Amino acid sequence: MPRTADHEQRRRQIADAVSRLIAEHGLDAVTVARTATAAGMSVGLVQHYFRTKDEMLLHAFREVSARIRARVDERIREGVTHKQPLAQVMADVMTEYIPLDEARRAEYRVARAFAGRSLDSPALAEVDTGNARQLREDIARAVHNGKECGEVDERLDPLSAAVRLAAVMEGLALQVYREPEGNAGEGVTRFVGPLLDVEIGLVFTGECHQYRRE
The missing domain is CATH 1.10.10.60 (Homeodomain-like)
Incomplete structure (x- = not known):
């Protein structure tokens, strides 16, 4: 039915x-x-x-993953609509996964809890692995597109770049979650933007020819 x-x-x-x-x-x-x-x-x-409880947990993991995914897709659509450089779109996408506010912090806690339980649950592990794979594919696609438009050196391997950027993003997310703010502004949150700019800048080193012609 x-x-x-x-x-x-x-x-x-x-x-x-x-x-x-x-x-x-x-x-x-x-x-x-x-x-x-x-x-x-x-x-x-x-x-x-x-x-069962496991069925309920699996559905909840899929729902929170879909909610994050919807925001990422919106970031990508906005970037295309406003003809933003791929480097900027990539920074916006990666930032959605970092717990920089209370809503994303709650989502990160939920996703991390599910990721931990996925070590003993093949069904949850499938969702967790799928989320990670989709992020890498998003980044690799952006790198591939960047090679075609001139933002990325044509010799760069998209998957290698995607693995590196995903690792940076995941590491930053964990650091921010552990210590979002410190005394006298000593938390790690203040490093997120500059570090993402550096890492993304090492991949997206050029300017999009398509936008320049327009």
């Missing part, structure tokens, strides 16, 4: 409740009963949509 809009809305509501519990209290706080309370539903209704 096809799922109705109400069915999908209920599943999203439950997934959001799971994410809030993880963001506020950690993964161990997630139970069917607590999720039901957070979602404003009965335990029976939650179990109607998800037969």
Whole structure:
């Protein structure tokens, strides 16, 4: 039987409740009963949509991943619409994965909790691996496009550059999460923009011929 809009809305509501519990209290706080309370539903209704806790967690991981992905896609669309240099688009995309505000910090905590659990859950590991692969593909595609328009040296290997930039971004995200702010502005957040500019600048070294002609 096809799922109705109400069915999908209920599943999203439950997934959001799971994410809030993880963001506020950690993964161990997630139970069917607590999720039901957070979602404003009965335990029976939650179990109607998800037969097991693992099913519920898997759906919540997919939902938070989709939410981040939607923002990344919007960044890419905005870059194309406004004819921004690929280096700028790449900086905007990578910044979406770094917990620079409370919303992204909560998402990062949730995603990291799921990534940890994925070590023992093949289903969660598939989502986690897929997220990482998609990020690398986004970067590699940008590098490939940059080679065609002149922003990237044609000798540069897109996948190698993508692995490097993804590693930089993931490392920065973890550093920011661990220490977002310090005394007298000594936190690592202030280094994010400059470090991304340096690393991205090592890849996107030229100017787009297409935009220059226009």
